[in-house]
Amino acid sequence: MRLIGKEEVENIAIGAALLGTGGGGDPYIGKLMAMQAIEEHGPIKLIDIEELADEDMVVPSAMMGAPTVMVEKIPSGQEAIESFKSLEKVLGKRIKATMPIEAGGVNSLLPLALAATVGLPVVDGDGMGRAFPELQMVTFYLNDVSTTPMVLSDEKGNSMVMNTINGLWAEKIARTATMEMGGSVMNAIYPMTGRQVKDSSIYRTLSLEENIGRTIKEAKTKKRNPINEVLNLLGGYKLFTGKVIDIERKTDGGFVRGTAKIEGLEKNKGENCYLDFQNENLLAKTDDQILCMTPDLITVLDTETAMPITTEGLRYGARGTVIGIPSDKKWRTPKGIETVGPRYFGYDYDFRSIEELNDRGEK
Amino acid sequence: MRLIGKEEVENIAIGAALLGTGGGGDPYIGKLMAMQAIEEHGPIKLIDIEELADEDMVVPSAMMGAPTVMVEKIPSGQEAIESFKSLEKVLGKRIKATMPIEAGGVNSLLPLALAATVGLPVVDGDGMGRAFPELQMVTFYLNDVSTTPMVLSDEKGNSMVMNTINGLWAEKIARTATMEMGGSVMNAIYPMTGRQVKDSSIYRTLSLEENIGRTIKEAKTKKRNPINEVLNLLGGYKLFTGKVIDIERKTDGGFVRGTAKIEGLEKNKGENCYLDFQNENLLAKTDDQILCMTPDLITVLDTETAMPITTEGLRYGARGTVIGIPSDKKWRTPKGIETVGPRYFGYDYDFRSIEELNDRGEK
Numbered sequence: 163m164r165l166i167g168k169e170e171v172e173n174i175a176i177g178a179a180l181l182g183t184g185g186g187g188d189p190y191i192g193k194l195m196a197m198q199a200i201e202e203h204g205p206i207k208l209i210d211i212e213e214l215a216d217e218d219m220v221v222p223s224a225m226m227g228a229p230t231v232m233v234e235k236i237p238s239g240q241e242a243i244e245s246f247k248s249l250e251k252v253l254g255k256r257i258k259a260t261m262p263i264e265a266g267g268v269n270s271l272l273p274l275a276l277a278a279t280v281g282l283p284v285v286d287g288d289g290m291g292r293a294f295p296e297l298q299m300v301t302f303y304l305n306d307v308s309t310t311p312m313v314l315s316d317e318k319g320n321s322m323v324m325n326t327i328n329g330l331w332a333e334k335i336a337r338t339a340t341m342e343m344g345g346s347v348m349n350a351i352y353p354m355t356g357r358q359v360k361d362s363s364i365y366r367t368l369s370l371e372e373n374i375g376r377t378i379k380e381a382k383t384k385k386r387n388p389i390n391e392v393l394n395l396l397g398g399y400k401l402f403t404g405k406v407i408d409i410e411r412k413t414d415g416g417f418v419r420g421t422a423k424i425e426g427l428e429k430n431k432g433e434n435c436y437l438d439f440q441n442e443n444l445l446a447k448t449d450d451q452i453l454c455m456t457p458d459l460i461t462v463l464d465t466e467t468a469m470p471i472t473t474e475g476l477r478y479g480a481r482g483t484v485i486g487i488p489s490d491k492k493w494r495t496p497k498g499i500e501t502v503g504p505r506y507f508g509y510d511y512d513f514r515s516i517e518e519l520n521d522r523g524e525k
Numbered sequence: 526m527r528l529i530g531k532e533e534v535e536n537i538a539i540g541a542a543l544l545g546t547g548g549g550g551d552p553y554i555g556k557l558m559a560m561q562a563i564e565e566h567g568p569i570k571l572i573d574i575e576e577l578a579d580e581d582m583v584v585p586s587a588m589m590g591a592p593t594v595m596v597e598k599i600p601s602g603q604e605a606i607e608s609f610k611s612l613e614k615v616l617g618k619r620i621k622a623t624m625p626i627e628a629g630g631v632n633s634l635l636p637l638a639l640a641a642t643v644g645l646p647v648v649d650g651d652g653m654g655r656a657f658p659e660l661q662m663v664t665f666y667l668n669d670v671s672t673t674p675m676v677l678s679d680e681k682g683n684s685m686v687m688n689t690i691n692g693l694w695a696e697k698i699a700r701t702a703t704m705e706m707g708g709s710v711m712n713a714i715y716p717m718t719g720r721q722v723k724d725s726s727i728y729r730t731l732s733l734e735e736n737i738g739r740t741i742k743e744a745k746t747k748k749r750n751p752i753n754e755v756l757n758l759l760g761g762y763k764l765f766t767g768k769v770i771d772i773e774r775k776t777d778g779g780f781v782r783g784t785a786k787i788e789g790l791e792k793n794k795g796e797n798c799y800l801d802f803q804n805e806n807l808l809a810k811t812d813d814q815i816l817c818m819t820p821d822l823i824t825v826l827d828t829e830t831a832m833p834i835t836t837e838g839l840r841y842g843a844r845g846t847v848i849g850i851p852s853d854k855k856w857r858t859p860k861g862i863e864t865v866g867p868r869y870f871g872y873d874y875d876f877r878s879i880e881e882l883n884d885r886g887e888k
Contacts, residue, residue, distance in 0.1 A: 248688075319690040320688070322685045327683055335702055335706060342697050
């Protein structure tokens with residue numbers, strides 16, 4: 163166990179935005195909420211997955227909805243607390259800890275704000291190791307952890323407890339309810355025992371996020387190249403450097419979908435890169451070559467500052483470096499690829515790993 | 526208390542279709558389910574509202590969704606039982622009785638099937654005295670009875686418990702969830718004490734439905750005019766007699782909306798009648814005169830047999846007699862008119878009662 167204060171939250175926010183592959187919402191809102199909760203209630207206890215007892219009840223907390231809506235409809239924090247109280251009643255058990263469901267901007271940080279407010283520890287792990295747009299796209303699901311009972315709460319005071327036959331139904335029903343409830347809600351979801359967390363989570367995500375943030379900041383202080391430093395840390399690839407020259411984006415069925423076109427600069431001069439996203443970046447390609455595909459991570463960093471740019475933050479003229487990072491091996495299993503691979507998102511490609519696609523010594 | 530067997534169910538089905546004002550779903554499905562439940566479990570206990578103890582917990586049971594979907598997606602009966610079990614768990618109390626939420630085809634009869642199966646009595650009353658398309662359109666709502674906690678269950682095994690800040694939010698969220706869950710679900714809704722049932726219900730609806738069915742059948746046996754007999758029983762008006770010559774109908778947002786055009790016959794020769802519906806018939810008018818408007822009841826009876834015709838049953842060439850019946854006085858209060866009057870449904874008319882509109886001695 164260690165304590166997380168404001169400086170750690172600053173770093174986690176940067177790392178979460180990077181692992182968030184463009185999605186997961188603007189980390190700024192989550193950061194503000196976590197900061198304020200720390201100011202009011204003191205630092206947050208971060209516990210390692212190994213510290214959980216097998217019978218402890220752990221409940222991830224997450225915001226659901228289109229990131230573009232989240233930005234305009236800031237949660238009060240009360241929704242998350244209400245969701246947890248309702249779920250404790252349904253489960254008939256005390257919840258011992260919370261954790262992020264994903265490594266994505268706002269959803270890495272909201273569990274910290276909740277934890278500080280209600281005095282629970284946060285587990286150092288998550289269910290994606292990155293961000294994904296749908297509820298069943300978690301490693302918990304790959305291990306047959308039930309998505310429900312889950313609770314959705316909105317800022318107006320409406321809530322619902324759902325029990326569904328599987329995670330796909332949970333996603334379908336919760337998504338439409340979320341739209342009706344104003345476009346974003348707080349979920350208490352995937353209630354798990356400590357044993358299930360140990361078997362099905364991605365480990366030490368928050369520590370990794372913190373490390374990413376610190377690495378980028380320190381590289382700048384030491385006048386070293388922050389993008390290269392962070393790629394070394396993550397075993398990642400520099401895929402493309404250029405300037406955003408076109409961006410199509412629409413909010414549709416609870417998601418933000420679109421494509422960004424990036425015109426090459428430096429050694430990519432003369433080429434174009436196309437980045438497809440559905441909340442998160444899913445596919446990066448040039449005119450004649452695929453560079454990286456889901457579930458491997460695709461993130462755009464500001465070429466100057468190395469700060470991650472979310473899909474909402476992509477603007478005409480922005481100078482970005484597209485990086486790719488190998489996904490956790492849990493995602494590269496047959497069930498993992500079926501759940502979050504390119505075909506699930508409608509691409510007519512078999513999954514090929516970033517290592518395979520970028521076998522050109524550029525790592 | 527009295528026992529309800531198959532003959533009573535036959536008559537109730539006819540009366541429910543008539544009071545259902547074209548909506549509430551095909552009574553045939555509800556009748557089959559109630560009949561089968563009686564065969565398996567014996568007759569159903571019908572209790573008067575006055576027989577309830579003030580502290581008894583009563584939970585109405587209803588199907589929600591577009592009637593056109595209900596006809597094709599027959600409930601198994603298990604959904605209603607699951608909804609009741611879940612709600613008992615949430616309430617922490619045993620449910621003592623069920624009742625219909627509305628006097629409409631399928632929704633008058635499904636509570637009978639549920640009651641027979643689980644061995645609960647049915648309360649002789651309902652929350653509309655007719656049928657209406659939305660969850661908050663009940664006299665319980667006029668008395669500030671909370672719509673939630675409510676439970677929705679589908680035939681696949683998905684369910685949700687909702688808590689909303691008011692009945693309008695319950696309607697909004699449950700309606701979209703219903704669409705996602707396949708277009709129709711079973712609800713356990715408006716949990717009430719015996720005291721609340723006494724204060725806010727419409728009394729003896731099932732007995733009235735039975736009486737309507739018996740009156741129509743007996744008139745035919747005695748070679749008397751069944752339409753006149755039933756109008757005498759209900760204090761209703763014969764509004765128009767004719768032949769359906771056009772019908773527009775679409776399923777939209779969980780509702781069936783449309784208009785039927787009826788060409789006059791007999792003393793209405795040379796006139797046309799237009800019938801607007803949204804699941805239920807809402808407005809009847811001729812080219813130059815309004816005949817009846819919601820919340821007063823508008824029903825089409827087969828001119829030959831006096832059997833009620835639902836909006837799904839309206840077919841080109843059908844010979845129908847449009848009748849109108851004054852609504853319960855609870856609906857004619859300012860809050861009643863605000864909730865179910867013509868303006869709620871988008872008509873630019875103030876409510877005028879059928880008595881006022883048909884002041885031509887034709888009763």
